[in-house]
Amino acid sequence: MNPFRFNCVTHGYGGYGSGFNKLRNPNDVFVDSIGNIFISDYGNRRIQKWNVNSTGQGITTVGGDSNFDPQGIFVTQQGDIYVSESHIIDSSSRIVKYSSSLNSLTKFAAFSTTDLGMVTGIVLDQCDNVYVADYNKHQILKFNNNSYVGLTVAGITGKMGTNSSYHLNRPQDVTLDQYGNLYIADTSNRRIQRVIVQDGSGTTMMETIVETTQYVPKSIAFDSKWNLYISDSNNHRIQRYDFKGGDLYC
Template structure:
């Protein structure tokens, strides 16, 4: 699949980070961070297809800026993308030519309930609610389905630390069927579990 050399050809990546998979088709999706695009790979393929971004780094709705985390949403046949450099979470419906904003204020880092600061990961629960690893704010933000005003459910906004209630640059988040959170607490070198709140 990959050439082993950084580049922007269809069989190359440049600092790949996030990975998601469509379980029904086996299609794999990769956040190609430094190429500002999302690549799609069919089972057994050695060449990928650009399915989101790929139009240079930027904040327009046809561009991505250092995409880093991915989540495939089968209910809407779309990808949720943690758009690290643009400080937002966007939804890119497969086959579309642009994204729609889900959370954050595009191009504006901040710590209010409607802002994000360098989000690194995004995931969904079974009800379509969204969880964001808001890395530089040292918190996990929770967004009810369809809402852009978030609630901090783990960590303390803008306060990095190592106590049991703090996070330090969380880089990944997942939620289980019981709505417990598991957070990769990057700078604390640990994984934190937060029970259903």
């Protein structure tokens, strides 16, 4: 007998569409601390929210217009929604913030093609600093709280690399552990990279924690128990790496 049992609830029914119960080419998903589900509904240019235990229609919380191209999504404990956007037509990128208290959408940061390539994954730390994966420029950028200046914290801007732990090659996602260390889906290098911030001085160290020749990691996330989940596109699977206790991530 299989000891694991799951109930599957699907959001988005009967193929793609623009109704509140449908999706079109969703890019990312985020589950908040109480179980509400937020989906980056790229094809419909919106962020859809399904309240916890809902099996019906979603609610459009952000977007729904022709100027919104959502990629990654992150929701804070206060309910503010951060979205990374990359526009295919003019190759521009930006980060937008939806304030739940003000019920308004503001441009957190905007970039020309000379500043940023294509932003995909996004995550915030406990101090509301923003980290984004820049797919085209092979880097992870950090924006300190309320700052519009991005700092490269992993990779070398505009330079892909395959033979060094300090290079990235088209990273698609980034997340943080409980100690503030970065985990990166270094997609075209077929590996997961970890960036350890050692002493707060800005010194970083990158190391490979997962790597195989047939590996194409595209998304990465921790659960509430700090088990690590990775979507492996090439092998059509989700992998879980269990946290066994101790100070594994420092």
